Amino acid sequence: MMKFAYEREVQNQSQLSGTKMVLPFFFNGRGHALERTVVGMYRTLLYRLLEIERSLLLVFDEREHKRQLDKINSDLLDPKRGSRDVEWPRRLLQAILRGAISRLDKDRTLFLFVDALDECADTEDEVAEMVEYFEEIGGDAVAAGKQLRICISSRHYPQIDIEYGITLVLENEVGHDDDIAAYIQHKLRIGSGKPAQEIKEQVKTKARGIFMWVVLVVNILKAQYRRGRIFDLKNRLDALPSELTELFRDILHREGNDDDGGGGGSTDTRAERTRDLQLCVLWILFAARPLTLAEYYFAVVSGLEPTQLTAWDPEEVTSEDMGRFLLSSSKGLAEVIESGETHTVQFIHQSVREYFLTYGLYELQWLSDAHARDEQTRATVCHLQLWQCCHAYVTMEDDFFPDSFDVKGDNRTKQIASVKARYPFLEYATQSLLQHAEVAASSITAVADPYDQFLAWMPWKEFTEQYSWFRDPPARWVSDIFYFLAAHNCPNLIKAVKPPPPAWAKGRPDDYAIFAALAEGHVGAAVALLPIEDSDEEIVEVDINAVGQSQPPLCCAAGRGNIELVRLFLEKGADVNRLQQGKATALYWAVRGGHHRDIVDLLLQNGADPSLGLSCLRWVLEHYEPEASRMAMVKVLLEAGAPMHALPASSESALYFAAERNDVPLLKMMLQDYALGGRFYGINIFAAAGRVYEVDKWTPLLIALESGSGHGEAARVVIHGMRRYRHCYTPSGINWEGKEGAMALYTAIENGDKETVECLCSAGVDVDWRDENDGSTPLSYAMELAAEEEVDQERDGREGVVNVLVGYAAIDV
Numbered sequence: 043m044m045k046f047a048y049e050r051e052v053q054n055q056s057q058l059s060g061t062k063m064v065l066p067f068f069f070n071g072r073g074h075a076l077e078r079t080v081v082g083m084y085r086t087l088l089y090r091l092l093e094i095e096r097s098l099l100l101v102f103d104e105r106e107h108k109r110q111l112d113k114i115n116s117d118l119l120d121p122k123r124g125s126r127d128v129e130w131p132r133r134l135l136q137a138i139l140r141g142a143i144s145r146l147d148k149d150r151t152l153f154l155f156v157d158a159l160d161e162c163a164d165t166e167d168e169v170a171e172m173v174e175y176f177e178e179i180g181g182d183a184v185a186a187g188k189q190l191r192i193c194i195s196s197r198h199y200p201q202i203d204i205e206y207g208i209t210l211v212l213e214n215e216v217g218h219d220d221d222i223a224a225y226i227q228h229k230l231r232i233g234s235g236k237p238a239q240e241i242k243e244q245v246k247t248k249a250r251g252i253f254m255w256v257v258l259v260v261n262i263l264k265a266q267y268r269r270g271r272i273f274d275l276k277n278r279l280d281a282l283p284s285e286l287t288e289l290f291r292d293i294l295h296r297e298g299n300d301d302d303g304g305g306g307g308s309t310d311t312r313a314e315r316t317r318d319l320q321l322c323v324l325w326i327l328f329a330a331r332p333l334t335l336a337e338y339y340f341a342v343v344s345g346l347e348p349t350q351l352t353a354w355d356p357e358e359v360t361s362e363d364m365g366r367f368l369l370s371s372s373k374g375l376a377e378v379i380e381s382g383e384t385h386t387v388q389f390i391h392q393s394v395r396e397y398f399l400t401y402g403l404y405e406l407q408w409l410s411d412a413h414a415r416d417e418q419t420r421a422t423v424c425h426l427q428l429w430q431c432c433h434a435y436v437t438m439e440d441d442f443f444p445d446s447f448d449v450k451g452d453n454r455t456k457q458i459a460s461v462k463a464r465y466p467f468l469e470y471a472t473q474s475l476l477q478h479a480e481v482a483a484s485s486i487t488a489v490a491d492p493y494d495q496f497l498a499w500m501p502w503k504e505f506t507e508q509y510s511w512f513r514d515p516p517a518r519w520v521s522d523i524f525y526f527l528a529a530h531n532c533p534n535l536i537k538a539v540k541p542p543p544p545a546w547a548k549g550r551p552d553d554y555a556i557f558a559a560l561a562e563g564h565v566g567a568a569v570a571l572l573p574i575e576d577s578d579e580e581i582v583e584v585d586i587n588a589v590g591q592s593q594p595p596l597c598c599a600a601g602r603g604n605i606e607l608v609r610l611f612l613e614k615g616a617d618v619n620r621l622q623q624g625k626a627t628a629l630y631w632a633v634r635g636g637h638h639r640d641i642v643d644l645l646l647q648n649g650a651d652p653s654l655g656l657s658c659l660r661w662v663l664e665h666y667e668p669e670a671s672r673m674a675m676v677k678v679l680l681e682a683g684a685p686m687h688a689l690p691a692s693s694e695s696a697l698y699f700a701a702e703r704n705d706v707p708l709l710k711m712m713l714q715d716y717a718l719g720g721r722f723y724g725i726n727i728f729a730a731a732g733r734v735y736e737v738d739k740w741t742p743l744l745i746a747l748e749s750g751s752g753h754g755e756a757a758r759v760v761i762h763g764m765r766r767y768r769h770c771y772t773p774s775g776i777n778w779e780g781k782e783g784a785m786a787l788y789t790a791i792e793n794g795d796k797e798t799v800e801c802l803c804s805a806g807v808d809v810d811w812r813d814e815n816d817g818s819t820p821l822s823y824a825m826e827l828a829a830e831e832e833v834d835q836e837r838d839g840r841e842g843v844v845n846v847l848v849g850y851a852a853i854d855v
Contacts, residue, residue: 043212044068044157044195051153064153065090071161071395072332072388078163080172084135087154091142095150101141109664110134140179143190151189159196161392166200173202180206197392213251222246222256230260232267232275241275248284254391255286258293261374290397293373294319294405314346318371320406321345321427323398325387326376328424330474332386335378336466339364341431342371344467348434353464422482429478429496432471437499442468442508458511469512472505476532483534492538497523524571528559533570560598560607568599568607594620594628600645601631603638608645618650626656633658633675634665642678652684659684663699663708673707680712697760701746704756713763747789747798754795757786761801783807784820791824796842803850821847 076082183190828840
């Protein structure tokens with residue numbers, strides 16, 4: 043239905059010379075994170091909008107987004123991170139999308155189609171918040187006289203409350219029954235006589251408006267009709283349950299396959315069909331990613347007949363053959379659908395997936411009742427079966443790669459494509475085999491000896507070579523089992539290795555396994571390699587201050603928030619101030635990693651110097667939210683000696699930063715609480731006074747004033763701080779009688795900021811200073827501005843400034 047509405051608007055759009063813009067998003071519960079999350083939806087809608095209307099890219103230049111966008115840009119340029127790994131904050135995406143929509147011309151109409159909220163992987167509260175956001179931007183559009191139309195669809199769960207808009211419950215709509223009747227008439231071709239019409243009417247009545255029930259029942263009756271069982275159609279329909287869940291159960295327990303003919307079938311045939319369906323369901327539910335049709339076919343065959351595995355011959359097994367196998371093995375509950383640029387095997391509806399996760403696995407006699415109720419055990423048992431399929435495929439007696447294969451050569455892409463064409467399931471099997479084994483090894487009830495089950499057989503050199511060939515760019519293969527398991531976050535398998543893993547296991551001459559785990563954020567794998575309680579002797583063997591994966595282990599542990607590892611590394615002699623590639627300390631990574639206050643305190647207690655390397659203070663100022671969290675961390679760093687007179691990698695000082703952003707509490711803390719008794723912690727009062735320029739000849743005071751009257755309080759805090767500590771630098775105090783003081787006064791006058799003008803005058807600014815170019819004085823400039831004002835209220839404000847200047851004996855000559 044939603045697809046029809048979207049396509050209809052697209053058709054209308056083409057007829058209206060581009061005055062309409064139509065943006066769709068279809069949630070896909072089995073797709074990539076971008077396809078099933080709220081953040082993915084915002085990113086997709088924003089991308090499509092900017093793709094259509096390039097002028098809206100100016101929204102990225104708005105100052106309020108600069109800090110967050112700079113961080114994202116830095117992450118995107120990081121060669122170690124893929125674009126999919128970069129986190130886009132939800133609030134930022136909402137603000138940018140709102141800003142882009144607000145910039146649209148009034149003669150443009152924007153349509154947003156968002157389908158299948160019930161397939162969103164986020165929580166019900168997050169979905170509700172998304173709907174509220176749509177209502178807000180809709181209200182903004184109405185207020186601005188712009189045309190915005192938003193259409194969303196969902197099943198009855200999650201519950202969605204819409205305050206403004208039209209809500210349609212499909213099954214309650216007058217035309218819904220007519221649509222079902224039309225579908226039945228078109229699809230259920232069982233003759234045109236009176237009995238056939240009666241059956242069609244009974245299907246419509248029994249469906250009770252549930253379209254999915256109609257689709258399934260029509261297919262069942264058509265299969266009966268093709269088998270010539272016309273006499274049995276009514277009995278079959280009468281026997282079908284009217285509840286969708288019960289209908290799924292009936293389909294699973296049908297002994298015969300309605301497409302093949304035959305009533306009950308032999309016991310062996312029923313067992314084969316049950317096994318087909320079991321593997322079908324497991325692969326669709328628990329695969330690391332959706333499989334293509336060819337991958338699905340060989341994945342299931344690997345579990346059914348592993349001895350028959352060989353290279354794919356498309357003439358022997360065609361795509362049509364694979365399609366029929368999918369229909370048969372899934373009993374019509376799965377299909378091939380378009381997912382981005384590929385076509386993947388998925389259930390025909392989200393309700394099918396939910397049924398199998400809730401009841402179906404038990405109904406298939408795949409799990410015991412106890413297993414079905416315990417989510418962890420259920421996952422363990424299911425992933426064990428998928429591992430067995432992958433294992434069977436990668437160990438078939440075939441030479442996957444020719445001797446001439448060049449992993450780094452120009453023909454690599456063509457060679458890999460050739461291998462994939464002959465062995466469609468090989469890439470998935472090599473890349474995901476350990477992932478399934480890791481989950482399966484998490485429960486001893488499923489696997490008595492994980493090492494013998496998963497690892498003892500594996501020729502690591504050959505396997506890691508195969509694994510690396512499918513990586514882009516090709517990964518450097520390693521023969522050490524611990525290093526490979528650590529790099530791929532397999533703590534359960536690490537614990538299963540015999541003998542127990544040494545902490546100093548190396549996968550490369552210059553790199554320890556534990557470094558590989560920590561560098562990727564795999565704390566679980568690191569702990570498995572280095573058990574806290576019994577690793578005291580082993581840790582001595584590791585060069586704690588070595589640099590593995592470009593980052594010392596202490597930096598890795600601090601950045602990932604593992605205080606136990608941080609404490610252990612410090613106890614064993616890790617250099618707390620060692621710089622990562624000459625740039626960042628463990629303290630910086632602890633601050634950057636989030637609100638790891640306990641780790642920050644531990645590092646400072648062990649001598650961490652916040653003045654070394656990249657600025658911890660700068661990161662906190664730019665990225666910490668909310669204000670209370672930022673202030674608390676700034677206080678900790680200032681007390682530890684973090685310099686405020688300069689922020690490394692920037693020409694700004696901390697004072698400049700706070701003044702520019704009108705952060706009054708932060709300014710007060712720096713200028714009042716941490717500049718007592720000469721303890722300045724690096725504060726440069728001359729810079730604050732305007733005597734030393736910082737960024738393009740702008741000082742903290744001038745930037746606060748230049749930012750507008752709204753920053754007046756920030757400017758006054760800086761002025762009071764300068765007056766309070768003026769004696770600390772020169773016997774005569776700070777000289778306000780020059781051009782710098784006049785610039786500050788002129789800016790405050792221009793802002794109409796009476797309080798700041800008063801503050802500057804009382805601080806000693808020369809109010810009689812004369813501009814050498816035009817001869818004007820502060821007073822003459824203020825009077826000129828007051829005379830230009832046309833609104834009484836604004837004129838009164840300017841006259842207030844004039845009165846202040848007159849009070850300080852300024853002259854206008």
